[in-house]
Amino acid sequence: MLNFCSIGGVHAYPCLVSILQLWLTFAPVADKTAAYFHISLETVNWLSMVYLLISIPFGLVATWVLDSVGLRCAVVLSAWLNMVGSITRMFSVLKFLSLGSQSYWYLFIGQCFCALGQPLIIFSPTKLAALWFPDHQRATANMIASMSNPLGILIANLLSPALAPEGKHIPLMLGIYAVPAVTACALATLGIHEKVPPTPPSASATNSNSQPFFTGLKMDFAGLNGALFTVCGLLGAFLLGMYVDRTRKFIESTKISFCLSALASIMFAVTSRFRHQAIMLAITSSLFGFFGFAIYPIAMELAVECSYPVGEGTSTGLIFVASQIEGVILMILLQALTVHVSEDPFSTCTLDKDGALDWTTPVLVLAGLCSGMACFYVIFFHTDYKRLRAETISADLVKAEDTATTDVPES
Numbered sequence: 001m002l003n004f005c006s007i008g009g010v011h012a013y014p015c016l017v018s019i020l021q022l023w024l025t026f027a028p029v030a031d032k033t034a035a036y037f038h039i040s041l042e043t044v045n046w047l048s049m050v051y052l053l054i055s056i057p058f059g060l061v062a063t064w065v066l067d068s069v070g071l072r073c074a075v076v077l078s079a080w081l082n083m084v085g086s087i088t089r090m091f092s093v094l095k096f097l098s099l100g101s102q103s104y105w106y107l108f109i110g111q112c113f114c115a116l117g118q119p120l121i122i123f124s125p126t127k128l129a130a131l132w133f134p135d136h137q138r139a140t141a142n143m144i145a146s147m148s149n150p151l152g153i154l155i156a157n158l159l160s161p162a163l164a165p166e167g168k169h170i171p172l173m174l175g176i177y178a179v180p181a182v183t184a185c186a187l188a189t190l191g192i193h194e195k196v197p198p199t200p201p202s203a204s205a206t207n208s209n210s211q212p213f214f215t216g217l218k219m220d221f222a223g224l225n226g227a228l229f230t231v232c233g234l235l236g237a238f239l240l241g242m243y244v245d246r247t248r249k250f251i252e253s254t255k256i257s258f259c260l261s262a263l264a265s266i267m268f269a270v271t272s273r274f275r276h277q278a279i280m281l282a283i284t285s286s287l288f289g290f291f292g293f294a295i296y297p298i299a300m301e302l303a304v305e306c307s308y309p310v311g312e313g314t315s316t317g318l319i320f321v322a323s324q325i326e327g328v329i330l331m332i333l334l335q336a337l338t339v340h341v342s343e344d345p346f347s348t349c350t351l352d353k354d355g356a357l358d359w360t361t362p363v364l365v366l367a368g369l370c371s372g373m374a375c376f377y378v379i380f381f382h383t384d385y386k387r388l389r390a391e392t393i394s395a396d397l398v399k400a401e402d403t404a405t406t407d408v409p410e411s
Helices: 004-010 013-023 027-037 041-069 071-093 100-122 125-132 138-163 167-191 213-219 221-247 250-271 278-307 312-336 360-380 386-407
Strands: 339-341 355-358
Touching: 013 071, 013 100, 013 138, 013 167, 027 041, 027 100, 027 138, 027 167, 041 071, 041 100, 041 221, 071 100, 071 167, 138 167, 221 250, 221 278, 250 278, 250 360, 278 312, 278 386, 312 360
Parallel strands: none
Antiparallel strands: 339 355
16 A cells, blocks of 8 residues: 555646546547548647647756656646646537637647646656655556556547547537546645655655756766657657658558667667767667657557457557556566676666666667567568548448439439
8 A cells, every 4th residue: 555645646646647638539539520620630630749749849848847846836737737728628619609610729729738738747757756655665656657648548549439429429528528637637736735745755755866957967868868769759750640641651651660660779789888879879769769659659550450440449458458568578577687797887777785787688688679570570560451441432432422413313
């Protein structure tokens, strides 16, 4: 059971789930949304892509807020942005406003508010665990907060199709999604009174020696690589998503990106064993993120294409569950392959009693696994775009019926 002093920090958890639900509200029901607002599917896609665009510049701002201003400010600000965004979205469906073609922009502006709040809450699990939980509970607290990411996405993929089986149900869906956003805002505002708990849960929380944002960015090279990986990954996902929307080349795009990701992992494994290669390590981390993240959204769409007419929520949910299982297995395996060394001046992964951890073998194994899976995927994965083909056939039938109706002379 989690310690009682963590109750204040627990109020941050609803914000995590709520903001991730709002991100993908429209993705599972894109066709219904397009029909209701009389817009194209490409326009609907911007309601999700705006998150990627905003998170790139605002991610560094969110990091500064967390490290310099404090966790409470970050969580409360995120909750308020989330609530304002969810309420703003509802103005698009209010009939008495008679917005007409302008209704879409209320959706878009609402999504922008929510997108501003996302980095503030997405980056908070480790800070939340460090400040509000004792040392024997930090991993569990971090795990629960981190799992809010796939949980929120999974809920959105299951809930949206259930709430809006037809376009006329879009207003109901927006109203229901606003409820957890308002609830999470109330919990965060009223439930979190201090930046830290009144009784520090651990010695590190009592004697925190965390460096300021810019100082820490210079010292923690692993964190800088992680930031580059994430930022470049979001950029890659955005650009490839735009390309695939225009060309419909799902398989070709994922295969090429997978191969380039494997090459980047090999470059990282080799470069990490040499001195004074900070720039090359940063470049390889950026490339691995750029091509690796780009696969993610396209693979989700490809899963729907090859599993059609299975529901989008089912195919996406199974992939998330499988990915979590694979992630746990890889984390346990790679950790088991590390070697304790008494002295390693090139390693920053040091332990107080056991010296440093040599990650040479895990990094090489990871590069090998990535390369092997890329080769397997390129050689053996072939599928038809079943959903696109069904939509094309349906459109042709409708066109043929319209043509036949037009050719019939009036009596």
